[in-house]
Structures are given as C-alpha cells and as structure tokens.
Amino acid sequence: MIFYGNELVQQTLRQMIQRNRTAHGFLFYGDPGLGKKTLARRTAAALLCSGAEKPCGVCKSCRMFQDGVHPDVICAETSGKLGGFSADTVRQICTDLATPPNEGDAKCCFFFDCDKMDPRSQNLLLKAIEEPQDYAYFFFTAQSPAALLPTVRSRIIALPLGPVSEEQCRSALEAEGFAPQEIQEAVGVFHGNIGRCKDFLQQEPIRTVAALTKSAINSIISRNEYTFLQAAAVLGKQREQALLFLTLFDRTIRDAMARKYDASAACIGCDAEGAARLSERLSAAGGQAMHLAVDKAYAAIQANVNLPLALSALCASCMDAC
Ligand SMILES: [Zn+2]
Structure with missing residues (x-):
C-alpha cells in the first residue's frame, strides 16, 4: 500500500533503513488523521522484515506483523480515565525488552497517542531509551512534540507529518473505493488530511x-x-x-x-x-x-x-x- 505525501520524512526513513543506520527512537507528530501510526507501523515492519525490499509484505516476519501476532512487537496499552500509560505498563515493557528478539534482530515498541503520557511514565522509560539494547526500537506518536519530555525528545528523532496535496488525498480515497462525488465533498471539508476525509466519509x-x-x-x-x-x-x-x-x-x-x-x-x-x-x-x-x-x-x-x-x-x- 502506498503511503501518500510527506516525501521528505519517507525518504529519511528509507535511507536510514537501507544504510542500516536507523535511530532507536522515533516520534511522529501532527494532527489526527495524517498517518502517524501507519508510518510508525510501516517503519517497524521494515526493521523486522527479512526480505530485500523492506517491508516486503511476504516474508514470515511481514506476515506475522500484518496478522498482528509478531512476537517482537510490543504495543503499549493505555489505561485510566486520561488514557495515558501506567507505570506498570512501562515497567512490564522494560522487562520484556531485556530479553532478545524471538525472530529477527529487532524488537519494536509502540507508544501511540502520547499526548496524555505523564512525566512519571516517561521518566521510567528514559533509561531504556537513553541506552537502548541494540535490538530495541521505540515509536511514539502525538499531536504535539511537546507531549514528550525534553529529555526523552533529545534521544529520539522527531518527524512532523503534514497534510498531503488534495490530489494525493483524492487518489488515496479512490484507491479505497470511495465514489468521486463523495470524495469531492470530503476533500472540501478536510483537504489533504486523508484520515479525516475517511472519517467524514464513514x-x-x-x-x-x-x-x-x-x-x-x-x-x-x-x-x-x-x-x-x-x-x-x-x-x-x-x-x-x-x-x-x-x-x-x-x-x-x-x-x-x-x-x-x-x-x-x-x-x-x-x-x-x-x-x-x-x-x-x-x-x-x-x-x-x-x-x-x-x-x-x-x-x-x-x-x-x-x-x-x-x-x-x-x-x-x-x-x-x-
Ligand atoms: Zn518482509
């Protein structure tokens, strides 16, 4: 599947992976609907992939990833009224990261929607991010980069996602089978934000x-x-x-x-x-x-x-x- 727009960000990620010099932590930030989680998942899939063109979509790792059963993928669960990550969740993940990967040579850890992540949980995670295991990779998403503490942010790469062109947005929606007339209406409201256009349509x-x-x-x-x-x-x-x-x-x-x-x-x-x-x-x-x-x-x-x-x-x- 094509990831539309944000070419510079995509290029940065591709080059890192091709040269085998990937950062250990990423923050994708921007408005809701811009594809932060999709790009985080895709980057992780590329790191875990054993094929040539990463992510290849057909190797064992890619298939497990797509089916949501990859043993080296950890998705931190939110809890509580505010939807943050509890200290217990973070401790559990740190423990999990101490053991090497089951399949390849990477373990990927997702912290999605970090806008409500409290400083305490972030501080608990700090050590793991500061001195990561060779195989550990962290992916954060948030609306604002300020969601993460400066100490955390200084250890990871923050990549902003922006809207795509209206033309790209139309192509993306057409590819998902929406009718031209309704696409026109959605783009008239949410312009180059593919996710929000889809929300509008659905x-x-x-x-x-x-x-x-x-x-x-x-x-x-x-x-x-x-x-x-x-x-x-x-x-x-x-x-x-x-x-x-x-x-x-x-x-x-x-x-x-x-x-x-x-x-x-x-x-x-x-x-x-x-x-x-x-x-x-x-x-x-x-x-x-x-x-x-x-x-x-x-x-x-x-x-x-x-x-x-x-x-x-x-x-x-x-x-x-x-
Ligand atoms: Zn693959």
Whole structure:
C-alpha cells in the first residue's frame, strides 16, 4: 500500500533503513488523521522484515506483523480515565525488552497517542531509551512534540507529518473505493488530511458537524441568529462534536479573512463558498473578534463550562462582529 505525501520524512526513513543506520527512537507528530501510526507501523515492519525490499509484505516476519501476532512487537496499552500509560505498563515493557528478539534482530515498541503520557511514565522509560539494547526500537506518536519530555525528545528523532496535496488525498480515497462525488465533498471539508476525509466519509456525526458549521457560517452572512442557535443546540449535546465545530468554524473564518487579501488563497476550512461570501462583509477587526470568540468558547469547553451556554455566547459575539 502506498503511503501518500510527506516525501521528505519517507525518504529519511528509507535511507536510514537501507544504510542500516536507523535511530532507536522515533516520534511522529501532527494532527489526527495524517498517518502517524501507519508510518510508525510501516517503519517497524521494515526493521523486522527479512526480505530485500523492506517491508516486503511476504516474508514470515511481514506476515506475522500484518496478522498482528509478531512476537517482537510490543504495543503499549493505555489505561485510566486520561488514557495515558501506567507505570506498570512501562515497567512490564522494560522487562520484556531485556530479553532478545524471538525472530529477527529487532524488537519494536509502540507508544501511540502520547499526548496524555505523564512525566512519571516517561521518566521510567528514559533509561531504556537513553541506552537502548541494540535490538530495541521505540515509536511514539502525538499531536504535539511537546507531549514528550525534553529529555526523552533529545534521544529520539522527531518527524512532523503534514497534510498531503488534495490530489494525493483524492487518489488515496479512490484507491479505497470511495465514489468521486463523495470524495469531492470530503476533500472540501478536510483537504489533504486523508484520515479525516475517511472519517467524514464513514462517520455520520462528522458529516453532521460539517453541515452545521456551514449552516452557522451562512446564518452569520444572512444575519439569522436563530439558525446559528439551532445549530448550537444540536452541537451542545456532545463535547467532541462541539470542539470539531469550533475547529472547522475557525478555519472557515480564517479562509474568509485570507480571501480579503488574496481571492485565490487556498482554503483550509469546510465551506469555500461560505468563506467567499463572508469575506465580502467581514472587516479585519470583525474577523479578529470572531477568532477571539472561538478561542473563548474553546477555553470554556475545556474548562467544562455548560456547552450550549459557551456556543450561544459564541453566536452572540459573531453576530456583533459581522
Ligand atoms: Zn518482509
């Protein structure tokens, strides 16, 4: 399977593996949906592979890896309310790493979604990362590189993943069998983020949030506060959806502002048409005020303020701003 985009990162990894000079620790970071885990798994599969073209996909190791039964692959499990890694989990992994690999000459250890990994667990792991066994490799993924302590980060290679081009994204989605019309819709919302486009195509709630965001943008343009409040009422029932709404809404306002200065500016929001119309009536100060109102709503939701309240405050500020 092709891994689209992020050519520089892919090239770095390929060269390391070809020259047999691979780092022992990696952090793949970036927004959700950009393929951090996929690339971590692929790199590990290449290290474990005994074929010529790594990962070959057909050797014993590759087959075990694909079936999720490779004995030299350790995937740290998250636990607790925050979804971090417990001290026990980390200790268990350190113990496991003390014994050499069963199959080839590598043992690969995954720590996915490290944004909630606490400093204590990281410190427990530090020794294993600082002086790794020859065969030990660590793969971390996180949204921000700051998820890991500077002491951990200094011992590993941090690789940022970005979105792919919209064209690459379309190819990736076509290869998975999605229809051109629905692909167009997904790319219009999430652009070069393949994972998020797939979420859009496969998850009704995400399509609903995108539609409500468009409706909110439209209600600002037509000064129909009631429609915005209706959207807010639906979004106010679910925190994750409200947060996604804020992200899409903010990006669309950014598009409207960008269009004031450059009509051909690439869009990052979910409503190119709405952004174009909004840009005609939004002043620079108004756009700034709406950004701030989004920030405020975001902070309020993070602080567990009542969701509908935070969203209706946003609505009032946006109506005032435009
Ligand atoms: Zn192989």
